Amino acid sequence: MKKVCIVTGSARGIGYETAKTLYKDGFSVVLSDILPEEEGRAKLEGFSEDCSYFRCDISSEEDRKSLFDRVTDKYKRLDLLVNNAGVAPKQRMDILETTQENFDGVLNINLRGTFFMCQRGANVMLGLQKKGLEDYNPRIVNISSMSAYTSSVNRGEYCISKAGISMVTLLFADRLAEYGIPVFEVRPGIIRTDMTATVRDKYEKMIAEGVTPIRRFGLPSDVANCVSVLAGGKLDFSTGQVLNADGGFHIRRL
Numbered sequence: 001m002k003k004v005c006i007v008t009g010s011a012r013g014i015g016y017e018t019a020k021t022l023y024k025d026g027f028s029v030v031l032s033d034i035l036p037e038e039e040g041r042a043k044l045e046g047f048s049e050d051c052s053y054f055r056c057d058i059s060s061e062e063d064r065k066s067l068f069d070r071v072t073d074k075y076k077r078l079d080l081l082v083n084n085a086g087v088a089p090k091q092r093m094d095i096l097e098t099t100q101e102n103f104d105g106v107l108n109i110n111l112r113g114t115f116f117m118c119q120r121g122a123n124v125m126l127g128l129q130k131k132g133l134e135d136y137n138p139r140i141v142n143i144s145s146m147s148a149y150t151s152s153v154n155r156g157e158y159c160i161s162k163a164g165i166s167m168v169t170l171l172f173a174d175r176l177a178e179y180g181i182p183v184f185e186v187r188p189g190i191i192r193t194d195m196t197a198t199v200r201d202k203y204e205k206m207i208a209e210g211v212t213p214i215r216r217f218g219l220p221s222d223v224a225n226c227v228s229v230l231a232g233g234k235l236d237f238s239t240g241q242v243l244n245a246d247g248g249f250h251i252r253r254l
Contacts, residue, residue: 001134002050004075005231006030006067008058008117009085011043013193014143017220018082018227023047025228027080030071032056058085058113068124077133080231081121083165084143086110088158088195095156103157110161111168114142118172118183125181140176140183141230142169143223146246148187166242173240182239186226189246191218213248 005022009015011033023029028050031043040053052074056067071078087109089102118140125138144165145158152159166185173183189212190196190203207215226243235241244250 001077002026002028003079003135004028004030004071004077005080005082006032006071006078006121007082007084008032008056011035011040013195014188014191014220014223015082015084016043018084018224020046021221021224021228022080022082022231023051025231027231028075030054030075032067033085057109058083058117059108061116064113064116064120068120072124072128077128077136078121078124079136079138081117081125081138081140082143082227083114083117083121083141085113086143086161089155092154095153098157106157107161107164110158111164114165115168118142118168122172122176122181126179129179137233137236138181139231139233139236140172140181141227142183142185143227144169144185144187146187146189146244146249150249169242170240177239180236182236184230184235184239185242186223186230187242187244187246187250188223189218189244189249191220191223191245193220207247211249212246213251213253216247218245218247 005027007015007019010019010031019029019031031053033040034057037055040055044051044053054067054070056063089106093102121140142165145162147159148162148166169183169185176183223245226245
C-alpha cells in the first residue's frame with residue numbers, strides 16, 4: 001500500500017514544490033490550502049488519481065478535524081504530515097506600532113494552527129499504529145523559518161510565530177519519541193516565492209553583498225528536498241532536529 005502524506009499550504013510556493021517532490025518519492029499526496037475545492041483540484045494536474053486536494057484553514061478546529069477525517073476515510077492511513085501553511089503580516093509594522101489584529105492574525109495561523117495540526121495529526125497516527133498497519137512509520141515535519149531566531153522589528157509577529165514553531169517541534173518530538181514518531185523542523189532562508197516578491201530587490205542586494213555564504217536566492221525545491229530527506233526515514237534517530245535550508249545563513253561568521 002502506498003504511503004500517504006498531507007502538505008498544508010500547498011497551493012503554491014514551498015508547499016506546492018514539496019507536494020510535487022513527495023509525489024515523485026512515491027507518496028499519495030493530499031494537497032491542502034484555503035482555496036475552494038474546485039480551484040484546489042486544478043492544482044492536481046500532473047499528479048495521479050490517488051492524490052487529492054482537501055480545503056483546510058488550519059486556524060479552524062472544524063477544518064482541521066474535517067481534513068484528517070477525510071484523509072483517513074479515503075486512504076486509511078497517514079504516514080507523513082508536513083505543516084507548511086503560514087502567512088506574513090497583512091501589513092509590515094514596527095513593533096512599537098503594530099496592532100493586536102496584526103499579531104493575532106499571524107499567530108492564529110502560523111503558531112496556534114501548527115500546534116493543533118501537530119496535536120490532531122499525532123493522535124491520528126497513534127490511533128493508526130494500534131491498528132497494526134503494514135510498514136507504518138509515521139513522521140511529522142514542521143516548516144518554520146530563519147526568522148525563528150532572526151530579529152526583524154518590522155514584522156515581529158512573524159518572528160514570534162516561527163520561534164514558537166521551533167518549540168512546538170521540540171515538544172512533540174519529545175512527547176512522541178516513545179511511540180517511534182519523529183518530528184522535525186525545516187527552516188527556510190531567503191526563498192524565491194510570492195511572499196518575498198515585494199522585497200526581492202532588497203534581498204538580491206543583501207545576497208550579493210554576502211548575507212548568505214551561498215550567494216543566491218533559495219528555491220522552493222531547496223526546502224522540498226530537505227523534507228524529502230526527512231520523509232525517507234534515514235534521520236529518524238535525530239528526532240527534534242532542524243534542517244536549515246538557508247544558504248548557510250545560520251553560520252556565525254566574522
